[in-house]
Amino acid sequence: MTKITARQIAAQTGVSIATVSRTINNNGYVHADVRARIEAAMRDLGYLPNQAARNLATGRTRTVGLVLQTLHSPAFVDMTEAIQMTLREKGYFLLMCNTQFNQQIETDYLRLVQSGMLDGMITNAINDTATEMRQLVQQNYPIVFINRSLSGIEGQPTRTGFVQMDLQHATFLATDYLAGLGHRRIGVMTGDMQLSTQQRRLGGYREALQARGIEFDPLLVRAVAVNRHEAVEAGQLAPKNANALHEATVQATGEFLTAIPDVSALIVIYHTMLPGVLQAIRQMGRRVPHDLSLIAFSDFPMAPFLDPPLTVVAQPSTEMGHKAADMLVALIEQPSQPAQHVLLKPELIVRQSCKPYP
Amino acid sequence: MTKITARQIAAQTGVSIATVSRTINNNGYVHADVRARIEAAMRDLGYLPNQAARNLATGRTRTVGLVLQTLHSPAFVDMTEAIQMTLREKGYFLLMCNTQFNQQIETDYLRLVQSGMLDGMITNAINDTATEMRQLVQQNYPIVFINRSLSGIEGQPTRTGFVQMDLQHATFLATDYLAGLGHRRIGVMTGDMQLSTQQRRLGGYREALQARGIEFDPLLVRAVAVNRHEAVEAGQLAPKNANALHEATVQATGEFLTAIPDVSALIVIYHTMLPGVLQAIRQMGRRVPHDLSLIAFSDFPMAPFLDPPLTVVAQPSTEMGHKAADMLVALIEQPSQPAQHVLLKPELIVRQSCKPYP
DNA sequence: CTAAAATGTGTAACCGGTTACATGTGGTAG
């Protein structure tokens, strides 16, 4: 564990550390012979430049953060892997974080950008109200939001980017499909209503209802709010929190279906809620799709093998990951400019969890 | 984006940067009044210490790496989240990486430890033959292996730890259960045979067969080798690779069941192969559990809702994650010592994908 | 043949903290 330094390489080769540095970074002029000798010495001694020193000297780390709420969602996993691969191609590392819906963790990671440990960050985890985040944006740190928006920065030159799936269209697709099958009482199981995304999601729902001449009934939208605030207050960590969400979902779904028995179709917005919803349905003795049609968000490899095979609205997660990473790197490496937006389309994948209203 | 430095805080408060540093790190003596003034100044100016500088000065980063092959496995996701939570409690950050079975990526991340960017690392991704990894271990860098072993370091003082599920027992449980149901021709779908884990997995299989007086037939073990080497050669990245594995699994399973039609039960070792196996079974028109009993490894939230509900051998993933993180932090913060081993037990969760041999 | 441009290399300042050591106070034990 003896640390080899550039100084030692320099001594060994009989040059100055400046020349060693030039060789490492492949900039400036270095004679081919000298370069070869330096590289040989580096290889022989197993030298690797100290990253902390480089970071300090250059003011960059070539590391970016990815802050997500959870990885228990195949869409996020796909996105994560896509982001990582793209970043790698561009020479960046990824520091990852799941907040588990804990806002404190979000804030801590934001600080990492300000403390110079991260060159930028990609996130879907930020509540719009977070003033910390606004501050970061204002201070011109490169940030890409996934499926989130941030008001009040329009037209301003910042280093902010947005990659979004068309959430409104996603719920529209699901709702329209169900309405087309004759369903009128279409329930929605969703999460934290505070998020800016909820408006767009519900917008698509209402749009589809309206187009079909169905009246919107707010009672049909049920939010299971195991959100960051509760999680923080309860001091809950990952596994506990996951269970809490599951239990809450089972209970909420049960109550919902009992209270509004004429619901004939259900849209499940968050993948993490799906097992809970399925369990509640099973416990109540209702059967999909005979007694209840079901559409979930995000496709996943096991969806065709569920009982019944699940109809879903799929997100272009991998593509979103690539775009987000591309965008962030551009923001890091270029001067600030008005925010970029990328909007990708969801897709309805019909399997067998919905059937026409009798 | 004006950077505030400790120097400025010092000037503002009328003290030296040493005192500011003492305040930040809460060590040495600082007068309570002075401390209060410094903290106020830091808050007012929104000061955050530069991490690169701290890393350079202290020789530590409080960041550790987690290198996994993929996140498309709920067990890994659970483990990842557990690791992250534990590390966070202890004041460490997590730099994550999915290798996508690409050995080059593994090696790159190993270098990050040697280059001082990471204080240590947790990994399950390393092929035993990797000389790079041995070198790292020999050089006393803190490393925790998950479900991997490394020969030749027994008794030596290193900073190495091992967290393993009892793989042999896991396959034993599955095999014994199936044999107990009367199955004699029990197939195994697995992955890369090069990995040290395969011996232990097959060990449990053979042990259970022997105990039941069933002869071992090597033809019943089928490896689908979409491994790192192939992936690297083909230059494949994440999504392509995932598809490649899926296609290869479908084809291999189909061939396997056609070639050996008297296989009445199947054990699927890798979760990532499960959709492919299920698809092949479906394509062949065989039905689970009537025509074929099935046991998979790793439980997952959707398992009870598959058709049929899936019997699995569950890993204690969350616990493994906690242990691994604890162990790594201990290795980082304490002098080297003989390698620690933690062995956790798997658990058979019986659902409805197996039935007695007719 | 000479001036300008390109090539090659070293010196030293700098990145922004941490920390060993020196210095100086005031309180307390002997």
Added chain:
DNA sequence: CTACCACATGTAACCGGTTACACATTTTAG
């Protein structure tokens, strides 16, 4: 009253690189 110690703070070396600048040598162009 003196010696010693706890407390408080500053000075400056150091962590290990990067890079602007100066200087020397070689090419190239006119």
